[in-house]
Amino acid sequence: MNGHANGNTESRIDVAIIGAGLSGVNAAYRLQESCPEYSYTLFEARDDVGGTWDFFKYPGLRSDSDLFTFGFQFNPWPHDNPIAEGHLIKSYIRDTAEKFGIDKNIRFGHRLTSADWSSAENTWTLNIEHNGHSKTITARFILFGSGYYNYNEPLEAKIPGLENFQGKVVHPQFWPEDLDYKDKKVVIIGSGATAITLLPNLAKTAERVTMLQRSPSYILPLPNNSNGLLLWWLVPLSWFLSKATIARIQRMAWILIARYFFLLCHKFPKISGWILRWRSSFYLPKHIPLDPHFKPRYNPWEQRLCVSPDGDFYRCLRQGKADIRTDTIKTVTKKGININSGETLDADIIVTATGLKLLIAGGAVLRVDGKEIEIGKKYLWNGVMLEDLPNASFIIGYTNASWTLGSDATAQFVCRLLKSLESRKLIAATPRMKPELAKQIKNLPLLNLNSTYVTTAESAIPMAADRGPWQPRDHYLKDIKFATKGNLDDGMEYVQGPNLHLRPKIA
Ligand SMILES: Cc1cc2nc3c(=O)[nH]c(=O)nc-3n(C[C@H](O)[C@H](O)[C@H](O)COP(=O)(O)OP(=O)(O)OC[C@H]3O[C@@H](n4cnc5c(N)ncnc54)[C@H](O)[C@@H]3O)c2cc1C
Ligand SMILES: *[C@@H]1O[C@H](CO)[C@@H](O)[C@H](O)[C@H]1NC(C)=O
Ligand SMILES: *[C@@H]1O[C@H](CO)[C@@H](O)[C@H](O)[C@H]1NC(C)=O
Ligand SMILES: *[C@@H]1O[C@H](CO)[C@@H](O)[C@H](O)[C@H]1NC(C)=O
Ligand SMILES: *[C@@H]1O[C@H](CO)[C@@H](O)[C@H](O)[C@H]1NC(C)=O
Numbered sequence: 001m002n003g004h005a006n007g008n009t010e011s012r013i014d015v016a017i018i019g020a021g022l023s024g025v026n027a028a029y030r031l032q033e034s035c036p037e038y039s040y041t042l043f044e045a046r047d048d049v050g051g052t053w054d055f056f057k058y059p060g061l062r063s064d065s066d067l068f069t070f071g072f073q074f075n076p077w078p079h080d081n082p083i084a085e086g087h088l089i090k091s092y093i094r095d096t097a098e099k100f101g102i103d104k105n106i107r108f109g110h111r112l113t114s115a116d117w118s119s120a121e122n123t124w125t126l127n128i129e130h131n132g133h134s135k136t137i138t139a140r141f142i143l144f145g146s147g148y149y150n151y152n153e154p155l156e157a158k159i160p161g162l163e164n165f166q167g168k169v170v171h172p173q174f175w176p177e178d179l180d181y182k183d184k185k186v187v188i189i190g191s192g193a194t195a196i197t198l199l200p201n202l203a204k205t206a207e208r209v210t211m212l213q214r215s216p217s218y219i220l221p222l223p224n225n226s227n228g229l230l231l232w233w234l235v236p237l238s239w240f241l242s243k244a245t246i247a248r249i250q251r252m253a254w255i256l257i258a259r260y261f262f263l264l265c266h267k268f269p270k271i272s273g274w275i276l277r278w279r280s281s282f283y284l285p286k287h288i289p290l291d292p293h294f295k296p297r298y299n300p301w302e303q304r305l306c307v308s309p310d311g312d313f314y315r316c317l318r319q320g321k322a323d324i325r326t327d328t329i330k331t332v333t334k335k336g337i338n339i340n341s342g343e344t345l346d347a348d349i350i351v352t353a354t355g356l357k358l359l360i361a362g363g364a365v366l367r368v369d370g371k372e373i374e375i376g377k378k379y380l381w382n383g384v385m386l387e388d389l390p391n392a393s394f395i396i397g398y399t400n401a402s403w404t405l406g407s408d409a410t411a412q413f414v415c416r417l418l419k420s421l422e423s424r425k426l427i428a429a430t431p432r433m434k435p436e437l438a439k440q441i442k443n444l445p446l447l448n449l450n451s452t453y454v455t456t457a458e459s460a461i462p463m464a465a466d467r468g469p470w471q472p473r474d475h476y477l478k479d480i481k482f483a484t485k486g487n488l489d490d491g492m493e494y495v496q497g498p499n500l501h502l503r504p505k506i507a
Helices: 022-034 086-099 193-202 243-267 269-283 312-318 403-423 435-440 476-485
Strands: 012-018 040-044 106-108 110-118 123-130 133-144 168-170 185-189 208-213 219-222 306-309 322-326 329-332 336-339 344-346 349-352 365-368 392-394 426-431 492-496
Touching: 012 022, 022 040, 022 086, 022 403, 040 110, 133 403, 185 193, 193 208, 193 306, 193 312, 193 349, 219 269, 219 312, 243 269, 243 476, 269 312, 306 312, 312 322, 392 403, 403 426, 403 476
Parallel strands: 012 040, 012 133, 040 106, 110 365, 133 392, 168 349, 185 208, 185 349, 208 322, 219 306
Antiparallel strands: 110 123, 123 133, 329 336, 336 344, 426 492
């Protein structure tokens, strides 16, 4: 195990960060840079850093955001390609944790099972499970970098007759690394980013891969080289500007391009939908018609847009090793799938790429003075803290831009909150909904996406409203401004008290 702090010195910490994925590592860096007088420890249930990028193992696993914005601002992505494979992202997270000494503060194999806030003592008591034992740790602030989905259970999809199937059924969330799909017939059920990644990668060695989708997604082919066509002007700049400056410009350019593309899609849904479909038709082989296979029922960016680096998805369809069906399942049989058109798809392996089950706070039970807080029944304050939950913050990134951008805005907000309250001698901060406001508000979705995995998860994620500090976050440039300058008092209740002695940071 890393680190040198023994159990005793660790039983009281200032900030407990839950999770050592992108969000946890980013938050740790922000804390040690701007609040060095606060000690922090990251508790990670797994045995390694990386979160999502350590957990998922399916062939071809990759980002669909560009790494210039998906990567850390303080340690820019070191490679040229904007879309990266999972193992590269994981090494990048690990290297970053090592480079900045964050790894020393990670406790692996430590799962938070519950957290109790005591108003009498103004502290959190964390119950942490480690090697089958449970230990308690007190903390002054909790920062949840625990991601947004359940690692143990995928989204249930009812597939009629699946129990009859005599081949192998695989869920991408639990991909067996020794799965042999060479010369096998594979059917992928689903049409999200995972299915679109899997198809070309499985088709490299499988006999045949068929993607069976209920409804299509937009799939945007994107050049997989340094900056594509849009950022050619960075090349002459790189002759006389430093690497760090170029990295900053590159990151900002990608933030703006993605933002304007997103806005364009929302403002002109008809035209942008048409352009995206026209791009698809350009790449498709003759035997696969645009309609119905590439004609989504929704407008661009109502659900997450899928990308295909260098059009690998389309290339694989053109090469004839893969196929696509837009239909529903009648029943799964011993040897394949009967679809409602009457056709039977033979299969040796069925991959159920049916999505993630959303989960906030990594399944930990949260209590205030012994009373359990139901996350799905509370509003999120400015996208960062939960109504009625003192001294805790949730890192929930964006769904319509790189997650990390939102995650960094939250981390920077928490640093400012800690410093500001320290200087005002306030010891607890709790978002509260004013009763008169509660009567006026209308609910809004927190995550602005219509995907099934978001719409079926309403009870698992916090709520958002149409006014006051309870509105969902909007975009990075606005949220960073809020993090560094926004109003900390609107809808927040404070407890004044003796300034708690801060423990010196673990060296
Ligand atoms: C296949 C896939 C591809 C994706 N691609 C993109 C993309 O291209 N762009 C994008 O913006 N987003 C993408 N996402 C979303 C992605 O998960 C996030 O962007 C990002 O990786 C989240 O980082 P995180 O640190 O917030 O959470 P995670 O990566 O989920 O890490 C959370 C960590 O917290 C730990 N943890 C959870 N609960 C507890 C607990 N109770 N106690 C202790 N530890 C706990 C977990 O073990 C994990 O290590 C993708 C998601 C998936 C599944
Ligand atoms: C509670 O959190 C605030 C920041 O939100 C921090 O300044 C304060 O010290 C914390 N309280 C205690 C008791 O540590
Ligand atoms: C993208 O480019 C990188 C670097 O050249 C390469 O390693 C990777 O395999 C490419 N990815 C795809 C999906 O083509
Ligand atoms: C989701 O769908 C509903 C109804 O189909 C629509 O009114 C709403 O605007 C959509 N939301 C988003 C974010 O696209
Ligand atoms: C982007 O998503 C956020 C929620 O994650 C939402 O509040 C925001 O309105 C979206 N942006 C636009 C322009 O729709």
